[in-house]
Amino acid sequence: MLSSFYDPLLDSNPGTGLPYPESYWAQGISPWSAPALSGEQQTEVAVIGGGYTGLSCAWHLASQHGIQPTVLEANQIGWGCSGRNGGFVLNGTGRLSFSQIESKWGEQSAQAVYAEYRQAIDTVSALIEVGSIPCEPVYGGYLKIAHNRQSVEELKQQATLMRNKFGDPLRFISAQELEQNFLHSPQAHGALHYPYSFGLHPLKLAQGYANMARQAGASIHPQSPVIQIRPEGNKIRLLTPSGSLLANKLVIASNGYTPNQFHSAVDKRHFPVLSSIIVTSPLSAAQLEASGLKSGLMAMDTRTLKYYYRLLPDNRLLFGGRGAIRGKDANHPVYKKRLLKVLIQTLPALDGIQAEYFWSGWVSVSLDDYPRICQADDEGRVFYAMGYCGSGVSFASQAGKRLAQRVAGDLNLPALPFMQSPLPTFPIAQFRRLGLWAFYHLGRFRDGLL
Ligand SMILES: Cc1cc2nc3c(=O)[nH]c(=O)nc-3n(C[C@H](O)[C@H](O)[C@H](O)COP(=O)(O)OP(=O)(O)OC[C@H]3O[C@@H](n4cnc5c(N)ncnc54)[C@H](O)[C@@H]3O)c2cc1C
Numbered sequence: 001m002l003s004s005f006y007d008p009l010l011d012s013n014p015g016t017g018l019p020y021p022e023s024y025w026a027q028g029i030s031p032w033s034a035p036a037l038s039g040e041q042q043t044e045v046a047v048i049g050g051g052y053t054g055l056s057c058a059w060h061l062a063s064q065h066g067i068q069p070t071v072l073e074a075n076q077i078g079w080g081c082s083g084r085n086g087g088f089v090l091n092g093t094g095r096l097s098f099s100q101i102e103s104k105w106g107e108q109s110a111q112a113v114y115a116e117y118r119q120a121i122d123t124v125s126a127l128i129e130v131g132s133i134p135c136e137p138v139y140g141g142y143l144k145i146a147h148n149r150q151s152v153e154e155l156k157q158q159a160t161l162m163r164n165k166f167g168d169p170l171r172f173i174s175a176q177e178l179e180q181n182f183l184h185s186p187q188a189h190g191a192l193h194y195p196y197s198f199g200l201h202p203l204k205l206a207q208g209y210a211n212m213a214r215q216a217g218a219s220i221h222p223q224s225p226v227i228q229i230r231p232e233g234n235k236i237r238l239l240t241p242s243g244s245l246l247a248n249k250l251v252i253a254s255n256g257y258t259p260n261q262f263h264s265a266v267d268k269r270h271f272p273v274l275s276s277i278i279v280t281s282p283l284s285a286a287q288l289e290a291s292g293l294k295s296g297l298m299a300m301d302t303r304t305l306k307y308y309y310r311l312l313p314d315n316r317l318l319f320g321g322r323g324a325i326r327g328k329d330a331n332h333p334v335y336k337k338r339l340l341k342v343l344i345q346t347l348p349a350l351d352g353i354q355a356e357y358f359w360s361g362w363v364s365v366s367l368d369d370y371p372r373i374c375q376a377d378d379e380g381r382v383f384y385a386m387g388y389c390g391s392g393v394s395f396a397s398q399a400g401k402r403l404a405q406r407v408a409g410d411l412n413l414p415a416l417p418f419m420q421s422p423l424p425t426f427p428i429a430q431f432r433r434l435g436l437w438a439f440y441h442l443g444r445f446r447d448g449l450l
Helices: 052-064 098-105 107-130 150-166 175-181 202-216 285-291 333-346 393-407 429-446
Strands: 039-048 070-072 142-145 171-174 190-194 219-221 228-232 235-240 243-252 271-280 298-301 308-311 317-322 355-365 372-375 382-386
Touching: 039 052, 039 235, 052 070, 052 107, 052 202, 052 382, 052 393, 070 243, 098 107, 098 150, 107 150, 107 202, 107 393, 150 171, 150 190, 171 175, 175 190, 202 219, 202 393, 243 393, 271 333, 271 429, 317 333, 333 355, 372 393, 382 393
Parallel strands: 039 070, 039 243, 070 219, 142 298, 243 382
Antiparallel strands: 142 190, 171 190, 228 235, 235 243, 271 317, 271 355, 298 308, 308 317, 372 382
16 A cells, blocks of 8 residues: 555555656646556566656667667656756766765776766757757756855865866856855855756656657556566566566666665665755745845755755746655655755745745665666676666766666776676665664754754
């Protein structure tokens, strides 16, 4: 029996044909229309999950490798994170900084990872162009804002490393320049500006990827949760409530929404964590003036428990951060109130503003803070990509491309740490939520919010 908000650690599947959540992005958007899987079908490659990873994989398989896959999505296209995120197209994924990446794997791998992250942004831009996707891109870059004075030095060091090692065009912005050109906030002591990042409408991007994949020859079935996966000879049979699919190969692209006991390749190898967003009423001209927010501003802060915000094209402010721990608490008003409180602390000129939308989604966190794009078995039948730790608009699109290459046996892949090993198993998986609770308390204590 499903609780009202799907919980991957407790429920056996995400549901069947559930509507989009009542998010800002879903307003006025019809579900992407296609029939559920029915009867007995066969395919070369079955892809589970209709988000960016699964859809990008499907498009790349069909358009670049001559393989026509079948995508099975439990609910609607982009029903998971891909239709619920903040729409920040960022340079990176996971939670490791470039200096951590360098000390873990050495300079050559750090260069390869940097190149991959930048290519991921280009992949999103290329797909938007090829598919003429009307996902309302907003250019102008993104700010990583030092929320206190101590973080300023860290940002300056990061800027030096990024410029010198990788030739990154980012630049440090002083508190005065922030005040003059970007926003008025007592919690903005300096920032890094990443000029190549951009914002978009995430759900329109997901539906655009689905159109492209279908046009290229993929079969896509929403309302088709996979409720059982079992081997059949050297093939794999997937069962949904209304049909069954026999596949030569399987791609698991269900990410943070992957049910707890789903497939041995992914079970206990990630931790679904809730991230939540509020969107305010449109800012008046006076509120825009008082907050100093400039059109298209996209920012994230340097707190342990990071907050991110974005001025949307209709002058509403999107503000996101951590959510509840359990699915059944996801919609509790306390989390909406908490986001609104931090928003006001960040931008005091907006005191009194209302949050008109509030929603949450499950991101997939890996034990060692970086994702995998993985072939899970020796035979080359089962593949997955997950563990993006909440940063996946660009990386999921790129991971789909890399998954397609792996599935097609393309050996022309860069030697990236993400592809060298499977996701590690959480040692005492049943206590993951207790660990998160402790982490949140420590984080709130460090961030001075307790
Ligand atoms: C609130 C929030 C804000 C975020 N903001 C940003 C951001 O601004 N920038 C950024 O880079 N990243 C952001 N992210 C993360 C980003 O959205 C994800 O990393 C990315 O969308 C993952 O895409 P995906 O295709 O791998 O997974 P998803 O989009 O989550 O898709 C997985 C799909 O699998 C389906 N599924 C699961 N189980 C089954 C089954 N048994 N059968 C069939 N289908 C199944 C689900 O229904 C779901 O639709 C945010 C995430 C959240 C929740």
